[in-house]
Amino acid sequence: AQSVTQPDIHITVSEGASLELRCNYSYGATPYLFWYVQSPGQGLQLLLKYFSGDTLVQGIKGFEAEFKRSQSSFNLRKPSVHWSDAAEYFCGVEMNTGFQKLVFGTGTRLLVSP
Amino acid sequence: GAVVSQHPSWVICKSGTSVKIECRSLDFQATTMFWYRQFPKQSLMLMATSNEGSKATYEQGVEKDKFLINHASLTLSTLTVTSAHPEDSSFYICSALRQGAGYTFGSGTRLTVV
Numbered sequence: 752a753q754s755v756t757q758p759d760i761h762i763t764v765s766e767g768a769s770l771e772l773r774c775n776y777s778y779g780a781t782p783y784l785f786w787y788v789q790s791p792g793q794g795l796q797l798l799l800k801y802f803s804g805d806t807l808v809q810g811i812k813g814f815e816a817e818f819k820r821s822q823s824s825f826n827l828r829k830p831s832v833h834w835s836d837a838a839e840y841f842c843g844v845e846m847n848t849g850f851q852k853l854v855f856g857t858g859t860r861l862l863v864s865p
Numbered sequence: 866g867a868v869v870s871q872h873p874s875w876v877i878c879k880s881g882t883s884v885k886i887e888c889r890s891l892d893f894q895a896t897t898m899f900w901y902r903q904f905p906k907q908s909l910m911l912m913a914t915s916n917e918g919s920k921a922t923y924e925q926g927v928e929k930d931k932f933l934i935n936h937a938s939l940t941l942s943t944l945t946v947t948s949a950h951p952e953d954s955s956f957y958i959c960s961a962l963r964q965g966a967g968y969t970f971g972s973g974t975r976l977t978v979v
Contacts, residue, residue: 853968
């Protein structure tokens with residue numbers, strides 16, 4: 752079955768510490784992969800995307816993600832977290848079931864402690 | 866960049882009435898738009914894919930007669946929640962696909978049915 756999994760519902764990180772948010776997917780072909788961030792009551796902002804090529808992609812706000820085909824993963828990282836990074840993060844996988852659609856994982860809520 | 870406008874940002878309606886939510890791509894043409902529903906502190910559930918000039922494709926478990934989707938032009942898709950009930954209260958988000966650029970999301974609509 753096609754699915755997207757974000758194993759961590761909540762993560763708390765100290766300000767200035769590094770961050771890694773996990774994302775695994777199950778899909779028969781090589782997918783297009785996305786990470787979005789959502790602030791409370793807001794829409795989604797694209798952080799970065801992977802279509803092809805270099806498996807380490809750079810995004811906005813200092814985020815990066817690495818596509819690992821062997822692990823079916825696309826983990827999001829940031830070397831030093833800022834308090835303003837506290838938000839909900841969603842991993843998205845574009846699937847094609849006759850037409851394109853973007854399916855999300857369950858999301859990870861990031862809390863940043865002082 | 867690509868901008869998607871969603872209106873209204875919030876709406877309160879009485880049980881049994883219908884509510885229409887609009888999603889517009891402001892600076893690009895979107896042949897495909899998507900509607901998501903998000904329950905509090907939960908992920909975004911894809912409801913349907915809206916294709917310009919054709920019927921929407923609904924995800925399994927989504928009531929077609931309850932959630933009417935119209936994509937009459939390349940820049941406008943509407944979601945009408947018919948005969949709304951309190952359990953339809955949720956956060957609805959639209960998205961537009963721009964070929965080669967990915968998905969752009971609206972800022973969402975908070976629907977409260979009383």
